[in-house]
Amino acid sequence: MRGFVITVLALLTGLFCSSVLFLPVIGDPDSAPNQHISPVYISQSELDTGSPNIVTGTLADYRGFDTMWETTVMYLSGLTAVLILSKSTMGRRPEKEDDYE
């Protein structure tokens, strides 16, 4: 079982590493992200969102739904940290002494 897992992981790592060869060169103007939506955002951002800051226009207006869930993730992470660190034993697995033997 252990050998199988190692084989699968090695195979997947090799696949992912080989896919780096097919990535576009950094800064290539003909690559897909630079052709498709970026020119629209850069040229239309101030007209569409009224914000002279392209980053704010994209983050808060074009991608507002994404940022909403980012905020939710942050809230949940804080809540989880409090729940993990708190001394409250509610919902914890009862500790048995014979577990440590």
Place this chain on the structure above:
Amino acid sequence: MMKDPFGGMLLNIAFRLLVPFSLVYAVYVLILGESSPGGGFQAGVVMGFGIILARLILGEDAKIFNVRIETSLVLAGCGTFIYALAGWLTLVGGGKFLDYSFLPVSMEATHELHALGILMIETGVTICVMMTILNIMDAVVRRSED
């Protein structure tokens, strides 16, 4: 709650300069985030920094900065809710979710509605980030004091 203060007279005097500066600067970053570098996340971090500094320096004496952990958890949720409320307001106004042109406020220019919507969601993000930082600090401090 931090029981013991951290530092002496020098820090108590530095507190009067550093904490108001960081709180005012956070509001500046939040409001100018629309037209300059900045925004809700950064403003929340700077504001959380100011409050944590006040609590480290003053300990139990930092009256309004000692937000109880229950309050800060609820306020972090409220910040997230303000964000979602902006989306619901645009739905009420007849548009799509988070399409600020349809906010139910009477304004002539569309870009001003967008500025209002962006300010509203960034306020929500600021409250959420600030209170989340306070939550984590509170949880760590509480655990070490028990």
